[in-house]
Amino acid sequence: MADADLGEGRRRALPEWVPALARILGTVAVTMLGLMLITFFIGRVVPVDPVILVIGDRAPKSVYDRTFIELGLDKPIWQQFLIYLGQVFQGDLGDSFLTKRPIISDIARVFPATLELATVGILIGTLFGVPLGVFAAVRQGKLADQVVRVVGLIGYSAPIFWLGLLGLLLFYARLHWIGGPGRVDISFEYSFTNRTGLMLLDTAMQGEWAAFRNVVGHIALPGALLGYLSMAYISRMSRSFMLNELGQEYITTARVKGVPERRIIWVHALRNAAVPLVTVIALSYAGLLEGAVLTETVFSWPGLGQYLTNSLQKADMNAVLGCTLVIGTIYIGLNLLSDLLYTLLDPRVRRRT
Amino acid sequence: MSLLSVENLRVTFPTRQGPSEVVRGVTFELGRERLGIVGESGSGKSQTGRAILGLTPPPGKATADRLEFDGIDLRNASARTWRSLRGSRMSMVMQDPKYSLNPVMTIGRQLIEALRYSGGGAAKAEAMAMLEAVQIRDPERVFRAYPHELSGGMGQRAMIAMMLVTKPDLLIADEPTSALDVTVQVEVLRILDGLVRDRGMGLIFISHDLRLVSSFCDRVLVMYAGRVVEELDARDLSKAQHPYTRGLMNCLPKIDDDQRPLPVLERDAAWLE
Numbered sequence: 001m002a003d004a005d006l007g008e009g010r011r012r013a014l015p016e017w018v019p020a021l022a023r024i025l026g027t028v029a030v031t032m033l034g035l036m037l038i039t040f041f042i043g044r045v046v047p048v049d050p051v052i053l054v055i056g057d058r059a060p061k062s063v064y065d066r067t068f069i070e071l072g073l074d075k076p077i078w079q080q081f082l083i084y085l086g087q088v089f090q091g092d093l094g095d096s097f098l099t100k101r102p103i104i105s106d107i108a109r110v111f112p113a114t115l116e117l118a119t120v121g122i123l124i125g126t127l128f129g130v131p132l133g134v135f136a137a138v139r140q141g142k143l144a145d146q147v148v149r150v151v152g153l154i155g156y157s158a159p160i161f162w163l164g165l166l167g168l169l170l171f172y173a174r175l176h177w178i179g180g181p182g183r184v185d186i187s188f189e190y191s192f193t194n195r196t197g198l199m200l201l202d203t204a205m206q207g208e209w210a211a212f213r214n215v216v217g218h219i220a221l222p223g224a225l226l227g228y229l230s231m232a233y234i235s236r237m238s239r240s241f242m243l244n245e246l247g248q249e250y251i252t253t254a255r256v257k258g259v260p261e262r263r264i265i266w267v268h269a270l271r272n273a274a275v276p277l278v279t280v281i282a283l284s285y286a287g288l289l290e291g292a293v294l295t296e297t298v299f300s301w302p303g304l305g306q307y308l309t310n311s312l313q314k315a316d317m318n319a320v321l322g323c324t325l326v327i328g329t330i331y332i333g334l335n336l337l338s339d340l341l342y343t344l345l346d347p348r349v350r351r352r353t
Numbered sequence: 354m355s356l357l358s359v360e361n362l363r364v365t366f367p368t369r370q371g372p373s374e375v376v377r378g379v380t381f382e383l384g385r386e387r388l389g390i391v392g393e394s395g396s397g398k399s400q401t402g403r404a405i406l407g408l409t410p411p412p413g414k415a416t417a418d419r420l421e422f423d424g425i426d427l428r429n430a431s432a433r434t435w436r437s438l439r440g441s442r443m444s445m446v447m448q449d450p451k452y453s454l455n456p457v458m459t460i461g462r463q464l465i466e467a468l469r470y471s472g473g474g475a476a477k478a479e480a481m482a483m484l485e486a487v488q489i490r491d492p493e494r495v496f497r498a499y500p501h502e503l504s505g506g507m508g509q510r511a512m513i514a515m516m517l518v519t520k521p522d523l524l525i526a527d528e529p530t531s532a533l534d535v536t537v538q539v540e541v542l543r544i545l546d547g548l549v550r551d552r553g554m555g556l557i558f559i560s561h562d563l564r565l566v567s568s569f570c571d572r573v574l575v576m577y578a579g580r581v582v583e584e585l586d587a588r589d590l591s592k593a594q595h596p597y598t599r600g601l602m603n604c605l606p607k608i609d610d611d612q613r614p615l616p617v618l619e620r621d622a623a624w625l626e
């Protein structure tokens with residue numbers, strides 16, 4: 001009898017991906033639509049007159065009326081939304097009132113800086129955070145656990161601008177180990193072509209190793225700082241997920257089989273703890289991609305966080321909405337990615353999704 | 354020389370109200386035979402089994418005056434000694450396959466792993482043969498399946514296969530059939546029985562079901578609140594002296610004897626001595 005209820009999951013595994021994928025894409029489409037609906041209505045609700053944004057407040061009434069119609073503001077609101085959708089899909093997020101350039105090209109300019117910094121941060125955070133968390137869980141209650149906890153707590157509570165300034169003072173001003181604020185020294189800025197906007201990648205691909213070292217010197221401190229912050233969070237979550245897994249019965253089973261402790265920790269327990277960890281790491285990454293405003297300010301890092309703060313202060317509505325849209329898309333994208341990884345890591349959800 | 358000798362085994366857990374002793378001076382000898390341990394839930398059966406394998410969960414502590422397996426003192430055994438014993442020479446079928454199989458590893462990989470760390474090669478053929486030996490009709494499919502894709506009975510058979518594939522000398526089976534329905538239960542017991550006979554290993558069969566144990570084992574230890582209150586030949590069950598054992602027996606329903614009111618299991622603080 002038991003043979004019968006083995007489940008057809010294995011045999012039909014491949015076709016089951018199709019509806020699963022369709023459902024995920026459907027969810028993404030609905031979420032994106034919701035996001036655009038929100039940015040659109042915020043744009044209409046705020047007390048900033050879009051016509052004045054375009055023509056300035058000294059233009060005559062006739063120009064105002066013409067622009068009003070040009071912008072489609074006389075049409076019903078749902079038509080305006082459709083027009084907005086069409087524009088967004090063509091990559092047209094409007095022009096910036098500050099820089100007079102298309103928002104999309106502004107974002108394309110600042111986003112790689114944030115992407116590069118966030119990626120370095122999350123890599124450091126994960127590479128150190130996960131092993132530290134595992135280590136703390138294995139030594140639960142012992143000295144090593146306490147040390148990891150304290151190191152994490154400092155990461156939680158120390159103000160980043162304080163740590164950043166302290167770091168700059170020590171490593172840049174005193175020891176001259178690293179580059180100062182900004183992404184690269186001016187002397188190197190034109191020694192390589194901007195292809196991806198990711199300077200580490202651009203310099204490495206073009207073999208400009210002197211420039212590469214300079215870029216590394218600049219990103220090291222802010223990257224390490226963001227890495228430290230995400231490490232604090234990731235290590236704490238890894239510790240608690242690992243403790244949960246190490247208390248499970250299948251761990252005892254593995255011990256009964258004579259499996260070495262190292263393999264029990266790093267293969268059996270961690271492989272299970274990785275399932276919820278993926279979501280934690282993806283969301284930390286999304287948080288960093290939003291643009292760490294304080295870090296970008298302290299290190300004069302020309303990224304999304306700085307751009308967004310600037311736009312907010314100057315009430316540059318199109319820029320703010322554009323950034324909101326981009327950040328929302330990042331969250332949706334990373335959520336999607338973590339869902340897919342989740343499905344890959346946990347055979348139990350494969351049939352349900 | 355007996356396969357396993359246990360003398361005055363004690364397992365203690367620290368609690369807020371002070372240390373709580375859940376196994377209190379268990380003593381027995383085991384040859385290449387089938388020994389049953391019965392007792393109500395919470396009487397310390399599982400903790401006895403785990404202590405023998407050195408797997409008392411922290412912060413619990415196990416102590417004994419003597420704990421020898423095949424002449425090897427287990428009390429202060431090194432990690433290396435344990436590695437050479439667990440899996441390859443002593444093994445334990447865990448209580449509930451739902452929780453005691455790794456959910457993200459296929460049955461096949463878990464089986465092969467058992468073989469690999471007991472000195473044997475990672476031979477798939479051996480694993481497949483073992484799956485067949487526990488009456489799994491489609492071993493190829495089970496080999497590739499994840500635990501959640503198996504029914505309880507299948508999971509338990511896979512677990513038994515995993516613990517027997519290394520041909521251990523001692524097998525502790527902790528309620529191997531409690532999670533199963535009756536038809537599957539009988540089948541699993543038959544498999545275990547056949548394997549014990551063929552291989553001549555020592556078996557400790559843990560259960561709360563006195564009737565099952567007495568029909569399946571050679572000898573029975575009756576546990577109550579961490580103590581062995583009576584040790585009997587399975588045949589002599591009717592001659593049991595201890596009031597707790599008699600109570601357990603009276604609680605077994607009989608077809609021809611409709612007792613009303615239903616008998617209640619008596620407990621007496623004096624049995625704790």
Ligand SMILES: Nc1ncnc2c1ncn2[C@@H]1O[C@H](COP(=O)(O)OP(=O)(O)O)[C@@H](O)[C@H]1O
Nearest residue numbers: 366375392393394395396397398399400401410
């Ligand atoms: N990890 C633990 N910490 C504290 N007490 C425990 C732990 N595990 C088991 N116990 C206690 O030990 C006693 C015996 O448990 P166990 O050996 O599992 O009983 P049985 O298998 O006979 O049902 C129970 O009272 C249980 O509450």
Ligand SMILES: [Mg+2]
Nearest residue numbers: 398399448528
């Ligand atoms: Mg038990």
